[in-house]
Amino acid sequence: MNISFSWLEQYMNLPADVTPKALGLKLTMATVEVESVRPLSEHLDKVVVGQIKKIEKHPNADRLKIVAVDIGGKVINVVCGGTNLRNEMFVAFAQVGAKIRWHGEGELVELKEAEVRGIKSAGMICAASELGLADIFPAKDKFEIIDLSHLNVQPGRNLSEALSLDDAVIEIDNKSLTNRPDLWGHYGLAREAAAIYDLPLNEYPLKKIKSSKEIKISVKIPEPKLCPRYMAALIKGIKVGESPDWLKQRLIAIGQKPINNIVDITNFMMFDLGQPLHAFSADKIKNNEIIVRRAKAGEKLATLDGIERKLLEEDLVIADKEKAVALAGVMGGKNSEVGKDTKMIILESANFEPVMIRKTANRLGARTEAAIRFEKSLDPNLAEVALYRAINLILELIPGSTVVSEIADVKKFSVNQNPIELTWDFIDKKIGQQIEREKISRILENLGFMLKKKKDGFSVVAPTWRATKDISVKEDIIEEITRVFGYDNLTAKMPETIIQYQSENKLRELERRVKNILALSVGANETQNYSFVDENILTKAGLRGGIELENPAAENFSRLRASLAPGLLKNIIDNLRFYEEVNLFEVGKVFIDDQAGPLARDDSKERLPTQDLMASGIIAPAKGESPFLCAKGVVETLLNYFSITRDYNLLVERPAWAHPKQCLQIIINDQPVGLVAALHPEIKKALNIKKNAGIWELNLSKIASHFPKLKEFKPLPKYPAIELDLSIIVERRVQWKDIRNLVVHSEPSFIRDVQLLDVFENDKIESGKKSVTLRITYQSAERTLRMDEVEAFLAKAMENLAKGAGAKKREV
Amino acid sequence: MRKQLEQLRREAGEALDKIKSLIDLEKAEIKLLGRKDGKLNAMLKSLKNLSEKEKKQFGKLANEIKNEITALIAEKRLDLEKKETLKAVEEDWIDVTLPGIKPKQGSLHPVSIVQYELEDLFRSLGFMILDGPELESDYYNFEALNIPSHHPARDTQDTFYIKGKIQKSKACPERNRGIKSKENQERLLLRTHTSPVQVRAMQEFGAPLRAIAPGRVFRYEASDASHENTFCQLEGLMVEKNISICNLIAVMKTLLKGIFKRDVKIRLRPGYFPFVEPGFELDIECLICGGRGCSVCKQSGWVELLPCGLVHPNVLRAGHIDPEKFSGFAFGLGLTRLVMMRYGINDIRLFNAGDLRFLEQFGAI
CATH class of the missing domain: 3.50.40.10 (Phenylalanyl-trna Synthetase, Chain B, domain 3)
Incomplete structure (x- = not known):
């Protein structure tokens, strides 16, 4: 909303030294946000009233004239294309250096001395649109110049003075006025200004009206x-x-x-x-x-x-x-x-x-x-x-x-003007420092409030123009007092408080640590994607559904993500244009349409959709590395840092984008908490992803209950460990999990660890088979193991492997 | 015999002097002191042919010479080893200007980096770090925050709504009597601010309370370089006995000192937010021009940073806190905007674009 300074001034006697800018700042600090203050004639500095003394034809152009203009003691020749030029006419004359808008379009341009078709021209006779005055001087066409002959002023007079344009406009941000129905006109703002400067507000000018019964309405x-x-x-x-x-x-x-x-x-x-x-x-x-x-x-x-x-x-x-x-x-x-x-x-x-x-x-x-x-x-x-x-x-x-x-x-109306009771004590405590009682009363009265003094304070009635919605509680009165007093006049004071233990929010703590481990230890890059999913990606990834928006930002972004995967798939498509390897992760909320999430209201049992916090990542590793195993490695590193033991299941209901043979469900305490999978080759093709990728997902909301889990310290071993390596040949599809179990069960009391050293297939090995090399660590807590007994253990392990997995020892 | 021994002593000294490598030294040692064919041993063997007296006499001498030679060899070995190491070091040149071999380096999102910095700051001031649903009910996003239906303040926060409605109070059908079914339904939406966490936190933890809640918020508006439909805020809330406006100013100043690592000049002016009363806009002196006026602060010298205020009594009531006993202040920091200021990021759309060329620039600090 635009406010005219001189309009406002009509209703109060502002001291002469209060400039529009100063008033604007005061209003910003006490009432509403002023966006700008500018003189109305901002760009009319060098525009004066001129009188045409002579009009001649331009020798080189039919439509142009050479005009002599008297601008008060000086006559200047200019070239002009105006259609309504006549002798003795008073015109708006822009001198060299004035700012004008050519033909009323574009930005303001500074006028320079010019040569128009061979004739020097030192200024310009203006059309209304060129000076931004089209509203005052409507013109038939853009060649019609302003006729000021009715003004009756001397040539040379500044145009803004001649037109009384010496006003300033204070532009107020409407958003800062939503709560103030009384400030949508000049009189209301004048009341504020008067209160701020502690000046009387002029009474609103009204005259009696003679009505009649001549015609019935x-x-x-x-x-x-x-x-x-x-x-x-x-x-x-x-x-x-x-x-x-x-x-x-x-x-x-x-x-x-x-x-x-x-x-x-x-x-x-x-x-x-x-x-x-x-x-x-x-x-x-x-x-x-x-x-x-x-x-x-x-x-x-x-x-x-x-x-x-x-x-x-x-x-x-x-x-x-x-x-x-x-x-x-x-x-x-x-x-x-x-x-x-x-x-x-x-x-x-x-x-x-x-x-x-x-x-x-x-x-x-x-x-x-x-x-x-x-x-x-x-x-x-x-x-x-x-x-x-x-x-x-x-x-x-x-x-x-x-x-x-x-x-x-x-x-048929009533305005709520119930008196509001306040004690001085309440006022002092809310503000945090004492403001003079007298000052408080004046501020409120200047704003139109009616005060009635009481023993420990006062009761106050809001004026009708503030009582419709704006003022209803004690705190509203505190605001009135303090804003006019000036927030800048208050002294900062730290709260008096007690020190107490604040419990930690586990999920937030876990979230932060997960991100730190992934970024700082795993070496992955954090990304944040929109909560809306791109339906193109969703469809191509074989996914469907999701909570729907009533008013989506764009048609194909109408659903909320139920998984972080679609966003990450988009990320990898985009980033493989610039990168060979990508390892991105995101931690964010996903939305499941189940009405089993947080309460929608504290007084009902209605619930919002579940909004679990997920951590998820996508990895396109260096050539030769398995994307699935890389993704799995990220999950294992992460869970190892938190000492959380997990299990894996083959995933029965896998998402469509997951590779059927490279896909596992992650289980913690018998509860599924996530998955790890390679991208299905068909989806990869559909999405035009250039490299193989692995994806992992962990539901942090579900893991939070296992966090933080402290590791128990184990004393350092007193007796030496013996490490023995074993290379075996087995069928290709024999799983490491089974090999490891067979070895562990061969001597559970002395085997401390079984590590995988190497897996390979090559032409020296029978086709359909693979070589697996493992390292077994034997150790006793009570004594030093003898070499001969350890060798017997190893033989037993080999025997188990042969029986249980059809393994043969590979001769190295 | 003596002559022979003396000669060996001399020869050994000369031979060792000439030796230039450890391998030659090894050979010389065998030649001189070797058990089988060593010169000294050969001489010692010939002692047995001599008389007891001579045996004693020459035996002693031979031993002396053996010790002497052993010492000389040891000395020579040390000398040669040192020379060889020095030589090897001399030859062990690599191009030290080659880039180091790096372990894989990841990065945090810039919002996370600044968010965690603020979390640490608030934790040090005794604030809890909380979270709240991003998909909210109309109740928590608006009603509980003193913004009833059709309140004009809803205009300023264009909202993404979810299709469909839920019942307001399915659990208490007796309460529904007399309420039109339409009024008894509630809309779900994407939260337009982090302020709903205020009420949720008050309901869960009661008073006194000190908490912040950083998180994602949504506005239904067209995006350009400085507008996004998804961005992050950080809500703050402190409820105690006797919280005053002066308290709010003091805590905000401390907070800003923590953010900018120096004293920042602030000004407080009225701002209207239905869930606070009084409500403020907190401006900081423009850090670019130092308050003189520039394009960033639109020539005003001030930058709007932090809406805040004393918690409205209706909001305290919604949080089951008695406004006669407790009061509080709340603030909402534009986290994304702060991140843009911190790093000089000129396009807000980069935050959710998932572009590694952007993301990997930030490391972890």
Whole structure:
């Protein structure tokens, strides 16, 4: 919202040294966020009023003229293409160095001395659009220059002075105003400024109105809840025409386009008080009868912007007996628009139910200046002030106009003005330091609050314009006091607190350690992917479903991830363009549509979808390394760091992207907690992934209960260990797990470890078989083992392997 | 005999002097002192032919000479070994400017790095580190935070909604009587801020309470270099007896000192968030221009960093905490934005793009 400094100044006597910038900063610090403060005539520095003294033809161009312009004691020759040039005409003259917008388009450009078709030109006679003044001086075409002859000023006078453009615009961020229905007009902001500078606020100018019973006007509101107040008056003798300069300037200053006197007055009121008004052409309203009702389902109304709106019962309309004539609180109807022939108007000043207005405006994409005000819960008392002032202005600006009806006022509202009780002690404690009692009272009274002193504090009644929504509890009063006092005037003070043990959140702790191990020890790179999955990847990876969004960011991102795999698959496709090897991981939440997650409300048993924290990784290893085993290695390293023992199962219900023969489920304490798998060659092809990859997944939410698990210290061995290596030949599909078990069971009491040294197949080995070399560590806690007994153990291990796995000893 | 021995002594000395390698030394040692064919041994063997007196006399001398030669050889060996090591060292040249052989190096996401730094900072101030659901109920995301349906504040937080609704209170059908079925349904959504954790934490832990909750939040908006539909915030909450505005300022200053490792000039101005009262926007003096005004701070000298405020009594009540007994402050730090400031990242879309060329730049600090 734009605020005009001089408009604001009308309502208070600001000291002369308060600049618009200084006021803007004060407002930012105490009230609302000011986005910018700029003089209205910012770029009109070197633009002056000039008078044309001579017009000659340009020797080299038919459309151009050479014009001599008097700019006050100096005559300058320029080349000009204006179509409406005439002698003695007063024009806006941009001197060299002025900033203009060529033909009203693009950025501001500094004007330089130039040669136009061989003739020197030291300045420019401007069109309105070139100076950003198109709203004040509407032009037929872009070659029409501004005619200032009506101004009656001397040549050489600065243009912004001549046009009274010495105002400044304070631009306020609307978002910082959502909670303040009283600040959507200049008077409300003037009240704030007055309180900040501790100055009196001028009374709002209202004159008495003579109403009459000449013509009857009626207002009916079947559902008063939807329209707590509706005021209207019938005014005849209207002559629709241009507004006076002062009014146009006010509107132009805040970026509004003047239209005609009636529309300008209603707009002026909206920006003055924050109360939107509407004028109907009275001859279009049947029997001067206003009905405020819900729209009928399917009812149509063409609004002022020319769009035909299809309405619902949730919309509120202003209607007469026969038809809707306006979309209440949002926009007027085309069928009752004030036109240049309008002689009589019905002026509306009303208050509507905010939620209804908000819904309608949002649904129809018509968030008009009126709607954004009504939806903030305006004070119904404002409707009266605004109507009276608007009538004052109409009668003043249109001689001969008179009010010919009674002022209709149908109302049913109450504003919550229950007194709020505060003690000094409460105020001091909340703020954290003592502010003078006297100062506190003044601040509140300046803002319109009514105070009643009590023994230990006071009770306070909020003014009606603050009581609709904004002020209701003690804490609201604390804010009023402190913000005007100035947050910068407070002294920081550390809280007085007790030291206590804070329990740790296991899952967060585990999450952090997992990430650290993966990044710092495993050497993987952390990535973070969107919680939405790319449906192209999902389909190609053979996955389906997932919780669906009502309003996705893009059509193919409409589902929430149920696994981190699709995101990682996308990552590997992208990164293999630049990298030979990739080892990425992500820790993030996934969403399962099961209503078994956290409580949706503390007072019901309804639950949200499960949102477990997953850790997952994708690895495309160096050539010759098995992606599956690399992925498995990551999982094992990770779990080893946490001393968590695990088991593996062949996965029955594997995800479609997993290789059927290279896929394991990870089991901890009989509970499945994740999987490790190589990518299925078909999926790899479908996704056009250039290298083989392995993927692992661990559900950290499920693992958290096993964390932290402390390892028990084992004393160092007293007696030496004996390591013996054994090479065997077995069938290709004999699993290491079985080989290891056969060896361990051959001498469980003395075998401390069985390690795999080597597995290979080559042409020296019978086809379909493989060589496995293992190292067995024998050790006793009680004595030194003898070589002969260890050799006997080894023979027994070999015997077990031969019996259980059909192994033969490989001669080295 | 004596003559022979003396000659051996002389010869040995000369021979050893000339030796230049350990192998030659070895050979010489065998030649001189070897058990089988060594010169000295050969002489000793010939002693047996002499008289007892001569045996004694020459035996002693021979022993002397043997010790002498042994010592000389040992000395020579040390000398040669040293020379050989020096020579080997001299030849053991490698190109020391070659890059080192690296173990595989990973990296943390920049958000994780800054998040953990902040977690450590808050832990040192006695805060718990919490987490909350990313898919939330309308209740926790809005209602419990004093943002009822159709509150205009909902406009500023465009929301991703989940298809379908759940019953508000399936468990207590008696409560449903008289409520229209439509009003009894609740929407699910992706949380628009980390603030729902405030209420969840209060319900779970009660007061006093000190906690932060870093996490992912979502906004339904178009993305460009500075806007994303997914980003990270860090929520903070402290509930105690008698928390004041002055307390909030002090803790925020400490926090910012921890983040920027120096005193940062701040200013507090009104900001409207329904779940705090009073609510503030905390600005820091622009670190780029030092407050003089530049393009980063839009010439204002200040950068908006941290919305905060005293917890609204309605929010305390939703968290089952009595606002007459306890008060608190809360803040929401734009974690992703802080990370962008820290590293000078100019495009927010890089954070979720999974591009290794971006990710691997950050290491772990």
